[in-house]
Amino acid sequence: MSEENNPHEEEITNNPLESTETITKVTGMYKEWFLDYASYVILERAVPAIDDGFKPVQRRILHSMKDLDDGRYNKVANIVGHTMQYHPHGDASIGDAMVQIGQKELLIDMQGNWGNTLTGDRAAASRYIEARLSKFALDVVFNAKTTGWQASYDGRRKEPVNLPVKFPMLLAQGGEGIAVGLSTKILPHNFIELIDASIKHLKGKTFKILPDFLTGGIADFTNYNEGKRGGKVRVRAKISQLDKKTLVINEIPFGTTTTTLIESIIKANEKGKIKIKKIEDNTAAEVEILVHLPTGISPDKTIDALYAFTNCENSISPLCCVIENNKPVFIGVHEVLRKSTDNTVALLKRELEIQLNELEEQWHFASLERIFIENRIYRDIEEEETWDGVIKAIDLGLQPHIKHLKRAITEEDIVRLTEIRIKKISKFDIDKAKQFIEGLEDKIAEVKHHLENLITYAVDYFKRLKSTYGEGKERKTEIRIFDDIEATKVVIRNTKLYVNREEGFVGTSLKKDEYVTDCSDIDDIIVFKKDGSMLVTRVDAKTFVGKDIIHLAIFKKNDKRTVYNMMYRDGKNGPSYMKRFTVTSITRDKDYDLANGNKGSLVHYFTANPNGEAEVVTINLRAVGSVKKLKWDIDFSDLTIKGRASRGNTITKYPIKKVEFKAAGVSTLKPRKIWFDDAVQRLNVDERGELLGEFKAEDKLLIATQSGKVKAVKPDLAMHFEEDMIVLEKWNPKKPISAIYFDGEKERYYVKRFLIDQVDKEELFISEHPKSQLEIIATDYRPVAEVQFSKRSLEAVEVDFESFIAVKGIKAQGNQLTTDKIKQVNLLESLPYEEPTVNDVEVVDEEDVSEEDSNSDEGQITMF
Incomplete structure (x- = not known):
């Protein structure tokens, strides 16, 4: 150079x-x-404009399609070639951009194989597929009269600066692009909801819009932040339980395909995060992925694991960047919609003004034409020999008749009058001409009315779009608040944990030593040793934790229901103590002393109780000195549950020979209160949602669905519930379940009452015919229902379930109610019933005890 x-x-x-x-x-x-x-790159390639919502390549594709539009399909290859007159890049980029527009199912009417957004299959080559503009695109995207034009890149043609789009197209389609130094990611929103929001904005009301994806799925928009920088959207697949061994995925999260989803599931299975038997992909027009589970694997836990370890849950970070006034700006989607709606109003106003001007010009010339012919002014030019003379003669002849016109006559008007054919003059109908002019006056008045009431006109415009094009565009993505899934709680225990108690090693590689439990590589383990110390550490191949291990288990953080019962000697010759405590939080790899910290301490007895059980033990003393009583029993339930640092209660100051287990005890913890949070469709113990009751270890949940299925199961915080669930309550085994249902095979209605005799098993309590349908279900002791019939001649009847039928088995058909078609069944106030009283055993509440309680005595139980 x-x-x-x-x-x-x-x-x-x-x-x-x-x-x-x-x-x-x-x-x-x-x-x-x-x-x-x-x-x-920013202005001409990657970032869409706020005015019409398009990137340059998209705008040029649509302009080219309008150039070629004749109502018939065009080969995409032909459209791509035509677009290259405007877009200075290769045909591949244009073809790919066109396929992306088509797959959004809004602006392009497609024919042929355009690919599949569900499976990720690519479209066929552009020479094999065809396209034309959709009716919606022709309606809202184009208007040559309101379009601003500029020269194309080579100066040979004119292309739009922006298309006059009268719709929030950018938010409907979404878009993303990576430029130099910035990027944009605008999520697609629902067609109908955008129109409703635009109408609310025009009426001065507040609105809220949230993304909606063609792939469906479930989404949590709690942190959407209007699509601005720093926002976050969590999307999940829709997973349901087909049966105890099969899960079915019917909708996938935005940004994934069935192929990538299945690959992530297989990878998680290979890593041992989840455990599946096999996976089937039956996806065609709709998504259907079947996940088959091995025997003994929990479907509920597997659903959570799929969300935690696979692409069944993804996180999207939106970033709304648009081109406004020829530079990039970062704004929220609400502001985008407001600007788009205001732009639509401005375009509608411009169209009305153009229409008014055209109508007034039509009216002006029609009036001149009528005057010209009706008053035979054309005869005034017969003797004129020059063109100027002709013009002057016509102008002079018109003057007496033009006082009502709205503007002055121009030479151009007169020239147009001279071009009227003799045939039209000879067949001129004054009445028809008058009617035509009056019709134009009505149209002018209508347009002026629209301009005077522009906001009302714009609202009606959006309502027309909704009624014309809104069918089939209902929301596909379900809005829900997600609960956070802890990976440690749902990971499959894919390896085994072993311990060498004497040498003090634990780990997954000690296969010749004692097996403890199944575990995962992200678990923590808690270790208790003979000297009264405790340690929590991460699972590893081999870890030294200290000799004389007496207890080893998987550690659950914030576990208030696992209670440890312990007896220990304080130092070499000190007194012995007993205590009950929980371990809820710790610092990993730190040694904790559960005794008083004196050297030579020794644990006499230790148990871990997952539900706060308190056993009875026998104390045996050594025969020393004058001690007379060498043996007696102690019940751990007499102790209060405290923190791990508490010293406990004194047992004896004399040496203990041994402690023997005598009898198992019951849980001393209160029944656990469980709530159901309808927002996330999950059980919890955090007082969120509706209180279902207090549950002991043996208590069950009653669940019934609209499809006629019922089950009594042990409550589990990881449980998932069917969408058609209609009953969720604490189960009383003695309380009958009452129902009215339609038998599809016999085409008549039945009443039945039954008890559940098999727990933890889902059973169908209506007939299996596909037309069978549950009308109503009641769980009171003595329910009463009102039955209304479809025939107006039939009066409503009351059904007292207790009098109508006795309690029978769940498989019984029941008693026939009617063969007439039922319109509606309403539950009335139940008849009174007094439940028998039950004397409950008094139990101790779970206490939130500080882990650093002072080492104070809790009082003596026995001392010799």
């Missing part, structure tokens, strides 16, 4: 006699050329 060609080049000569090297500074080039390139 010579210095004349580049002003930024500076020549440095190392040899004074001869120039051998040339060094070029690129600072200036970078500053000018790179910034030019960055601006070009």
Whole structure:
């Protein structure tokens, strides 16, 4: 590169006699050329404009399709070639952009194989597929009269600066792109909801819009932040339980395909995070992925694990960046909708003004034409020999009749009058001409009314779009608040934990030593040792934790129901103590002393109780000195549950020979209160939602669905519930379940009452015929229902379930109610019933005890 060609080049000569090297500074080039390139990419390639919602390539594709539009399909290859007159890039990029527009199912009417957004299959080659503009696109995207034009890149043609789009197209389609130094990711929103929001904005009301995806699925928009920087959207697949061994995925999260989803599930299975038997992909027009589970694997736990370890749950970070006034700006989707709606109003106003001007010009010339013919002014030009004379003669003849016209007559108007054919003059009908002019006046008045009431006109415009094109565009993505899934609680125990108690090693590689439990590589383990110390550490292949291990288990953080019962000697010759405590939080890999910290302490007895059980033990003392009573029993239930740092209660100051287990005890914890949070469709113990009751270890949940299924199961916080669930309550085994249902095979209605005799098993309590349908279900002791019939001649009847039928088995058909068609069944107030009283055993509440309780005595139980 010579210095004349580049002003930024500076020549440095190392040899004074001869120039051998040339060094070029690129600072200036970078500053000018790179910034030019960055601006070009941002404005002309990657970021959509706020005015019409399109990137340049999309705008040029649609403009080309309008050029070619004749109502018939065109080969996509032909459209791509035509677009290259406007877009200075290769045909591949244009073809890909066109397929993306088509797959959004809004602007392009497609024919042929355009690919599958569900499976990720690509579209066929552009020579095999066809396209034309949709009716919606022709309605809202184009209007040559309101379009601003500019020269194409080679100056041969004119292309739109922006298309006059009268709809929030950017939010409907969404869009993403990566430019130089910035990117954009605008999520698609629901067609109908955008129209409703635009109408609310026009009426001065507040609105809220949230994304909606063609793939469906479930989404949590709690942190959407209007699509601005820092926002976050969590999307999940819709997973349901087909049966005890099969899960079915019917909808996938945005940004994934069935192929990538299945690959992530297989990878998680190979890593041992989840455990599946096999997976089937039956996806065609709709998604259907069947996940088959091995025997003994919990479907509920597997659903959570799929969300935790696979692409069944993804997180999306939106970033709304648009081009406004020829520069990129970062704004929220609400502001985008407001600007788009205001732009639509401005375009509608411009269209009305153009229409009014055209109508007034029509009215003006129609009035001139009527005057010209009705008053035979054309005869005034018969004797004129020059063109100027003809013009003057017509102008003179019109003057007495033009006082009612709205503007002055121009020479152009007169020239148009001279072009009227003799045939039209000879067949001129004054009445028809008058009616035509009156019709134009009505149209002018209507347009003026719209301009005077522009907001009302715009609202009606949006309502027309909704009624014309809104069918089938209902929301597909379910809005829900997600509960956080803890990976440690749902991970499959894919390896085994072993311990060498004497040498003090634990780990997954000690296969020759004692097996403890199944575990995962993300679990923590809690270790108790003979000297009264405790340690929590991460699962590893081999870890030294200390000798004389007495208890080892998987550690659950914040577990208030696992209670440890312990008896220990304080130091070498000190007294012995007993205590009950929980371990809810710790610092990993830190040694905790559960005794008093004196050297030589020794644990006499230790148990871990997952539900707060308190056993009875026998104390045996050594025969020393004058001690008379060498043996007695102690019940751990007499102790209060405290923190791990508490000293406990004194047992004896004399040496203990041994402690023997005598009898198992019951839980001393209160029944656990369980709530159901309808927002996330999950059980919890955090007082969120509706209280279902207090549950002991043996208590069950009653669940019934609209499809006629019922089950009594142990409550589990990881449980998932069917969408058609209609009953969720604490189960009383003695309380009958009452129902009215329609038998599809016999085509009549039945009443039945039954008890559940098999727990933890889902059973169908209506007939299996596909037309069978549950009308109503009641769980009171003595329910009463009102039955209304479809025939107006039939009066409503009351059904007292207790009198109508006795309690029978769940498989019994029941007693026939009627063969007439039922319109509606309503539950009335139940008849009174007094439940028998039950004397409950008093139990101790779970206490929130500080882990750092002082080492104070809790009082003596026995001392000798």
